[in-house]
Amino acid sequence: MxxxxxxxxxxxxxxxxxxxxxxxxxxxxxxxxxxxxxxxxxxxxxxxxxxxxxxxxxxxxxxxxxxxxxxxxxxxxxxxxxxxxxxxxxxxxxxxxxxxxxxxxxxxxxxxxxxxxxxxxxxxxxxxxxxxxxxxxxxxxxxxxxxxxxxxxxxxxxxxxxxxxxxxxxxxxxxxxxxxxxxxxxxxxxxxxxxxxxxxxxxxxxxxxxxxxxxxxxxxxxxxxxxxxxxxxxxxRAQRPAFEVRAMPKDTTTDTIAEILRHEAALRTNVRQYPADEIVEMGFDPYWQQVLLMFEAKRQLVHCPADMVDDELMNALDPGLRWLMARRWPRRIAPFEAAP
Known part of the structure; x- marks a missing residue:
């Protein structure tokens, strides 16, 4: 070949x-x-x-x-x-x-x-x-x-x-x-x-x-x-996990990227905190909601070092992302063992 x-x-x-x-x-x-x-x-x-x-x-x-x-x-x-x-x-x-x-x-x-x-x-x-x-x-x-x-x-x-x-x-x-x-x-x-x-x-x-x-x-x-x-x-392992793969929304533009990063900056600097339900209500496609949910999780990991990451936030994540994060931060994120 x-x-x-x-x-x-x-x-x-x-x-x-x-x-x-x-x-x-x-x-x-x-x-x-x-x-x-x-x-x-x-x-x-x-x-x-x-x-x-x-x-x-x-x-x-x-x-x-x-x-x-x-x-x-x-x-x-x-x-x-x-x-x-x-x-x-x-x-x-x-x-x-x-x-x-x-x-x-x-x-x-x-x-x-x-x-x-x-x-x-x-x-x-x-x-x-x-x-x-x-x-x-x-x-x-x-x-x-x-x-x-x-x-x-x-x-x-x-x-x-x-x-x-x-x-x-x-x-x-x-x-x-x-x-x-x-x-x-x-x-x-x-x-x-x-x-x-x-x-x-x-x-x-x-x-x-x-x-x-x-x-x-x-x-x-x-x-x-x-x-x-x-x-x-x-x-x-018997087989590779088959988690859902999302497609980037067809209406994504440079303005979309800039808007997501505007919220990212607020979370990174701990100026804002976004509960899961607020992220859902922002009007973004579910693809970008997942990204903001992860950025909020990162805010909690960095700025709330003594606490577990909010369960409601983690429950709103796609199973594949939650699976990865629970293994990356096992002491801060509740175990997630559900196999697809």
Missing amino acids: LGPVVFPAFEQAYVAVLDHVTNQFEFRNAPRGNESRECLGLSFQVADPRDRLAYLAARRVNPIFHYAEALWYLAGRNDLDMIAYYAPSNRSHSRDGVSIVGSAYGSRIFNPLGGDIVSPFDRVLNLLRTEPNSKRGVLQIFGRDELAVEDNSDVSCVVALHLLEREGHLHMVCYMRANDVDRGLVADVFSFTMIQEFAAIQLGLEVGTYTHHIGSAHIGERDFARAQRTLHEASE
């Missing part, structure tokens, strides 16, 4: 890639002191990019962070305050304590560059509207200037995202220079497939396949034990 291996959903791809790099690695090396196992030139394809979460208890996926990071990208932001609230480790990537440069992929996609007045994202969408089947819909992210910064700790891992309209579907191909298959891969595929879905909506197209190419696929030795636990769990 010449093309990438095709998986129905991301989780199966994740397990296969994790197993390959962990147990069939080509090299051991330690760039910048980080001991790792590595494979070169790895690729896979996901048939349903909306099925972008891995329901593996050992991996302890954080869906709150994944939605926050995807929205941070979609809004074209590079501010440290928002993303570090959900992932404090990002503070080590900032050179000025205020912004992120290399890893703020959305700022390079959704904002005009240089003296331009149109963003690369809008230019690509305009191209695909006027030239169906174009091969030129590339969103470049990695910049050659990044290598000119001495001891740069935040070089873009993504080279480019490639959008291709074919027979009424919008496909995406991602080119990575490097990818940590235990840590970064889970977050990257989640965010990039959300960008793909958002782009498909703007173009009035269905979501096509998502293809992921990695130059250096690696796993750090520090994560080897977790990877082994994850692989053991995947091999021992």
Whole structure:
């Protein structure tokens, strides 16, 4: 087979890639002191990019962070305050304590560059509207200037995202220079497939396949034990959970993203608190209600450290999200064992 291996959903791809790099690695090396196992030139394809979460208890996926990071990208932001609230480790990537440069992929996609007045994202969408089947819909992210910064700790891992309209579907191909298959891969595929879905909506197209190419696929030795636990769990269970996968609403626009982030900021700064019934009454599609419910849960986790997260809030979440969160924060969120 010449093309990438095709998986129905991301989780199966994740397990296969994790197993390959962990147990069939080509090299051991330690760039910048980080001991790792590595494979070169790895690729896979996901048939349903909306099925972008891995329901593996050992991996302890954080869906709150994944939605926050995807929205941070979609809004074209590079501010440290928002993303570090959900992932404090990002503070080590900032050179000025205020912004992120290399890893703020959305700022390079959704904002005009240089003296331009149109963003690369809008230019690509305009191209695909006027030239169906174009091969030129590339969103470049990695910049050659990044290598000119001495001891740069935040070089873009993504080279480019490639959008291709074919027979009424919008496909995406991602080119990575490097990818940590235990840590970064889970977050990257989640965010990039959300960008793909958002782009498909703007173009009035269905979501096509998502293809992921990695130059250096690696796993750090520090994560080897977790990877082994994850692989053991995947091999021992009878079947993969089949939680509902929601589609992004067809009326989603940049204004929608901005409005969701306005509420996110109020919750993140603890200016407001939103009970579950108030979120339902805001008028958002249930898809975005789920996101706000998670942001309220995060507010409680951060700003009410002695309390359990509100049961009414958790009961309003989709079963898959609640399943993940109960395993991520078992001491703060009531157990949820219902299997689909």
